[in-house]
Amino acid sequence: MDPPIGLAHSGRVIRVLLAVLVLLAACARTSDGEEEHRDGPPAQRAFYYWRTTLRLSDAERRAVTELGVARIYLRMFDVVWQDGAAAQVGVVAVEDRPPTGVEVVPVVFVRDEVLRRLPRKQLPELAQRTWDTVAERMKLLGGAPRELQLDCDWTDSTRDAYFDLVRRVRELARGVALSATIRLHQIKYRERTGVPPVDRGMLMFYNMGKLVADREARAIFDAGTAEKYLARIADYPLPLDAALPIWAWALHVRDDRVVELLQRTDPDDLARADFLRPDGPDRYVATRTTFLDGAMLREGDQLKVEAMGPAEALAAARMLAPRLAAALPGAPRTVSLFDLSERNLRRHGKDQLDQVFRAVR
Template sequence: MKKYFILALFIFIVISYIFYKKEDKNKELFASYYFWENSYKTEIKNEKLYIKVLDIYYSNQLEIIKTNFATKPPKEFIPVIYITNKTMQNINYKTLSQNILRDLKSFDFNFNELQIDCDWSDSSRDNYFLFLNELKNSLNITFSSTIRLHQIKYFKKTGVPPVDYGVLMYYNMSNLGDFDTKNYILDNSEAKKYHYNFDKYPLRLKLALPLYSQAVQFRDKKAINLFENISSKDFKNENFIKIEENRYKTLSSHYFKGKYIYKDDIFRLEEPKEDELKTALKDFKELSKNSFNEVIFYTIKYKLKYNLEKILGE
């Protein structure tokens, strides 16, 4: 009798798990947004926001730039701290943690979750992971860390950050300054090179997708400038000629967006399209069996340029 009871219980657990996973998979996706400006001036309502509150750099010394909150942020927003890899290579984790705790206390808001954005490397990994543990133990709140595609494919080498969940930054996945790069912001064919080990990766993941555009200026095949918030419309005049997909050649020297450019300069336009974003989302959903039903878009500044319902819809 006991044997049958155990068997029945096992079957019940299996069926319940399958039903749960199916139900979880069919949950409607919802959008949230990064706010990445250095000043929060306009009140944003009815949106879940991840607001960058600190920019942390290292040149000859530690530099921390605080976001100016001219307007109070939403009560339920999630603060994000951006830290350069160079900082983690040069500043001891305890020193960095103490500085951050001091600056977080100076803000006039409360929070129960914090996200750290840092593209750590082999040389900074140990210090970064110790830093995460130190800060998490000090604050005793939910923690997340941004993750890059290569850090999933090679997670046994890169390590897994000691946080509650990860946010996969599904963009900026190749070499920005390489003349032969097709699209630095989003290239689904490039992303497929990293579609490994999602089934083994121990952190539950949220997905972050790009809503911004830019153009990289090349001279003699060397990247010399980056222009933000650029579209194909900016190249549809007598000063440019389209030479291939997303590539434009300058026909005459002139001022462009406040900068002087020269004849024969080449521009690589990087402007993610809705179908490309939809493909990226589809690929992620098929890869990650341990993901949230939330997509974080970078950034809310360009929200109205895209039909997000189309991107998130089946």
């Protein structure tokens, strides 16, 4: 039964007041003057591992251990639409295991297109194949998962198919907690996009803008854009974990248009490349036609670098922290950094990543 209008209104006021009180109680100042949240148990620390071969370098292994990382969210495979059918591509090759005690959470990325095109009657088969491959891969890692995460940028037009898939996977993965990645637009427009039938959501606090050539535009993390989505995090009807960005990429730009996204490009390498000259902050111009990370650069093409450095990552964490704390005060959650790689570790450093982890509870 819905409460009468007056009570509903006062209930909302009470909830807002409670949230404010929680915020006030949970905030403290750090040595650099920033507010830090100290309410509740420390968040469980995690990394996303997004390469197609699981093989940790010494530096990656060391970072996992020294930062007290408890979980690795491991991309298992992508489900894509290929030759008129759903197909698994890039199934992870397991050549290594994470350090002892680190839990592996398998993640399956499902392209929205698959849900648009796949006849609904084929969803059970897709769910079965998805679970079978996850279970088979997880055997190589020592056993069944405790949690399985589905990653999909579903929209209002694909929500029914996606939620159906989620339910079917849940039926197959008995006893396994199910989580789903939640993008910011899915938080803000939840009435349209719906809330997936999972146990937890992993809020992706990144990918905030379009890939555009403009100098100022930021696609990975933009505080101004983030601000517009924050208001609705606290009352999202799922327990939320958080994924924060620590990566960098470069946009290949020609004639003011983005030609290609270079996801694996290390900004540090660009400064050393003899075929590039700097063109203002975070910009390079190709001085001859050649190749960079598989992209063919024409003489005159530009590279726009967008890198999450320690300061940006910490800013993102501090921006998100109070909203998460207000959602379910004191509830345990996981904070996962995207993604684990030597170059990201190098750019951030252990102490800075430790600060990012500390910022969110």
